[in-house]
Amino acid sequence: xxxxxxxxxxxLLASIALLFAPPVLGQPVPEIAPPAxxxxxxxxxxxxxxxxxxxxxxxxxxxxxxEVYRLSWRPEGAGPPLSPADAPDSLWIPVATVPAGSTSYVxxxxxxxxxxxPNPEFVPRGSPVHYRVRTLGAGGAQSEFSPxxxxxxxxxxxxxxxxxxxxxxxxxxxxxxxxxxRSSGGHRLFIRPIPGLAHIDEAVGRATEMGRPILFxxxxxxxxxxxxxxxxxxxxxxxxxxxxxxxPVLVPVxxxxxxxMAQGTVKEGYLEAGRPDLYRPExxxxxxxxxxxxxxxxxxxxxxxQTATNFYMGVFHAESLLLAExxxxxxxxxxxxxxxxxQIPFFVAATDYTLxxxxxxxxxxxxxxDPKQVGPLKAQDLMKAAxxxxxxxxxxxxxxxxxxxxxxxxxxxx
Amino acid sequence: xxxxxPLILVFVTGMAMVAQFxxxxxxxxxxxxxxxxxxxxxxxxxxxxxxxxxxxxxxRKARSEPRERIYSLATIAGFLVMVAAxxxxxxxxxxxxxxxxxxxNILVPAQATLFSLLAFYLASAAYRAFRARTLxxxxxxxxxxxxxxxxxPLPEPLASWxxxxxxxxxxxxxxAAKRAIIIGVGLGAVTYSTKILLGIERSYMGGD
Numbered sequence: 001x002x003x004x005x006x007x008x009x010x011x012l013l014a015s016i017a018l019l020f021a022p023p024v025l026g027q028p029v030p031e032i033a034p035p036a037x038x039x040x041x042x043x044x045x046x047x048x049x050x051x052x053x054x055x056x057x058x059x060x061x062x063x064x065x066x067e068v069y070r071l072s073w074r075p076e077g078a079g080p081p082l083s084p085a086d087a088p089d090s091l092w093i094p095v096a097t098v099p100a101g102s103t104s105y106v107x108x109x110x111x112x113x114x115x116x117x118p119n120p121e122f123v124p125r126g127s128p129v130h131y132r133v134r135t136l137g138a139g140g141a142q143s144e145f146s147p148x149x150x151x152x153x154x155x156x157x158x159x160x161x162x163x164x165x166x167x168x169x170x171x172x173x174x175x176x177x178x179x180x181x182r183s184s185g186g187h188r189l190f191i192r193p194i195p196g197l198a199h200i201d202e203a204v205g206r207a208t209e210m211g212r213p214i215l216f217x218x219x220x221x222x223x224x225x226x227x228x229x230x231x232x233x234x235x236x237x238x239x240x241x242x243x244x245x246x247x248p249v250l251v252p253v254x255x256x257x258x259x260x261m262a263q264g265t266v267k268e269g270y271l272e273a274g275r276p277d278l279y280r281p282e283x284x285x286x287x288x289x290x291x292x293x294x295x296x297x298x299x300x301x302x303x304x305x306q307t308a309t310n311f312y313m314g315v316f317h318a319e320s321l322l323l324a325e326x327x328x329x330x331x332x333x334x335x336x337x338x339x340x341x342x343q344i345p346f347f348v349a350a351t352d353y354t355l356x357x358x359x360x361x362x363x364x365x366x367x368x369x370d371p372k373q374v375g376p377l378k379a380q381d382l383m384k385a386a387x388x389x390x391x392x393x394x395x396x397x398x399x400x401x402x403x404x405x406x407x408x409x410x411x412x413x414x
Numbered sequence: 415x416x417x418x419x420p421l422i423l424v425f426v427t428g429m430a431m432v433a434q435f436x437x438x439x440x441x442x443x444x445x446x447x448x449x450x451x452x453x454x455x456x457x458x459x460x461x462x463x464x465x466x467x468x469x470x471x472x473x474r475k476a477r478s479e480p481r482e483r484i485y486s487l488a489t490i491a492g493f494l495v496m497v498a499a500x501x502x503x504x505x506x507x508x509x510x511x512x513x514x515x516x517x518x519n520i521l522v523p524a525q526a527t528l529f530s531l532l533a534f535y536l537a538s539a540a541y542r543a544f545r546a547r548t549l550x551x552x553x554x555x556x557x558x559x560x561x562x563x564x565x566x567p568l569p570e571p572l573a574s575w576x577x578x579x580x581x582x583x584x585x586x587x588x589x590a591a592k593r594a595i596i597i598g599v600g601l602g603a604v605t606y607s608t609k610i611l612l613g614i615e616r617s618y619m620g621g622d
Contacts (some may be wrong), residue, residue: 047443155440165435166436169432172601172604176609224453226602229610236617255464256457257460259460260460260463287468290525292529296524300485321536326535339602341596357598358598358599358601361605364609364617372614376608376614380602
């Protein structure tokens with residue numbers, strides 16, 4: 001992993017160090033040595049716009065920072081190629097100041113233009129880029145520049161630092177296949193009771209008895225959110241039940257794509273229940289893409305229509321409590337579920353049942369009891385057990401051996 | 415076939431995006447950007463459908479429910495005014511346009527008002543949640559009481575003791591629970607996504 005400080009942070013650190021350096025007015029500036037053995041090479045695991053510069057520390061004690069310069073980039077056709085030997089100092093531009101103690105820096109820049117002109121710091125793919133480094137000392141002392149080094153950045157076809165992610169993904173997929181086969185073979189897999197899902201039918205029945213509509217809010221996320229897709233699973237079940245019980249279900253949405261998906265889900269639910277005649281497309285409607293106008297409209301809907309049952313499933317943000325408290329004020333039975341950790345306490349406080357995090361994703365397996373759905377749930381449990389085991393092993397390693405190799409092994413990289 | 419084609423599309427595009435995560439090359443990045451642009455384009459294309467739905471629902475409500483007519487008319491008027499203001503951007507010369515002025519002076523304060531209701535809703539939700547009906551609820555009440563004490567000035571050494579206890583509550587049991595939920599959500603999301611990719615999970619298309 002690259003441990004080079006970010007340029008702005010490095011500049012800040014170096015500036016602070018220079019600020020506290022002793023005054024040197026009237027004193028000779030001491031000579032300091034440049035960093036030794038400077039090399040530049042392609043930065044691995046990137047798109048081909050990064051170069052890694054490494055050096056040995058300057059032998060001079062008490063130095064403050066290193067300054068990395070590169071020869072300006074000039075687009076093809078903008079003039080003769082620049083030779084590092086002949087280039088005037090004005091064409092060498094500083095790209096980073098890194099604090100003493102650092103021995104490397106990764107220079108990345110994939111922007112070809114800066115304003116109206118070419119970006120002189122751009123790192124082209126496949127063309128040589130030249131660098132030189134010097135040392136900065138107290139009182140504005142500067143070393144000579146190191147010899148010029150060059151590197152050619154290239155794009156990589158595999159991100160080797162993500163092998164651990166690939167291993168986990170493949171292990172999870174293998175575990176899913178194993179448990180699906182096991183479950184399909186007649187082996188019964190246990191799923192613990194989830195109250196929020198177990199009470200869906202009861203909640204729909206209550207609305208039917210009271211003769212009032214049901215409100216289903218599929219969150220304020222987009223169709224690309226997993227929680228939104230999981231919400232549609234529950235909406236599908238609710239729609240089927242409402243069709244059977246002949247109770248209207250209102251689905252206000254805040255995204256046009258979500259509206260189309262919700263309409264399809266509800267329509268399919270009515271079809272499966274054998275009551276397509278009861279489906280009313282206008283009951284699934286778009287309100288606003290903005291958070292609070294959406295809340296205002298939905299809260300008004302709850303109060304005017306006196307919905308008997310409210311479902312809040314999907315991605316929620318600050319609107320969670322505004323919606324749930326308004327629903328509680330109407331006396332509706334409320335079932336919520338979200339994967340947004342910050343909103344879970346609000347739902348727990350304000351609704352009758354809450355699906356916490358992953359329980360929302362478990363809805364399809366829980367409701368259908370289909371072996372193909374239950375198998376992946378068990379694979380997920382297995383992975384969770386593996387994570388707990390690794391955490392315990394890491395704890396033991398750190399406690400008794402004082403090392404953290406396991407942490408390095410499982411660390412996620414950008 | 416009606417189902418198979420979408421499932422094939424989901425599998426192919428999904429696997430392409432999985433592969434893209436492991437390939438840092440510029441072509442891979444281009445694919446990612448291209449896919450993201452497609453999402454934006456689809457969102458924009460779907461917007462007229464949403465607006466049509468809003469208008470149809472509002473007009474229908476205005477017709478069928480006289481008591482709610484005023485709200486429906488306000489919605490339609492607001493929509494038309496904002497569309498007109500957006501079409502004629504040069505109506506206002508200076509720092510702002512008519513559209514921005516309406517947004518800043520009507521919508522933003524209205525949103526702030528609604529958001530401020532959260533303070534009162536927090537109090538009412540907390541009142542219900544903190545009733546000590548069971549042992550666990552009593553424990554929650556006690557913990558919340560200790561944490562909330564941190565927000566008021568206490569004399570020493572009470573303030574220091576309270577700060578230590580609150581820090582422990584937030585960093586140990588609270589953080590442990592939070593991380594457990596986050597790990598569960600992460601694994602659940604990967605499993606759910608894999609189910610979608612493999613065509614096991616189809617309920618988002620309607621039905622099981």
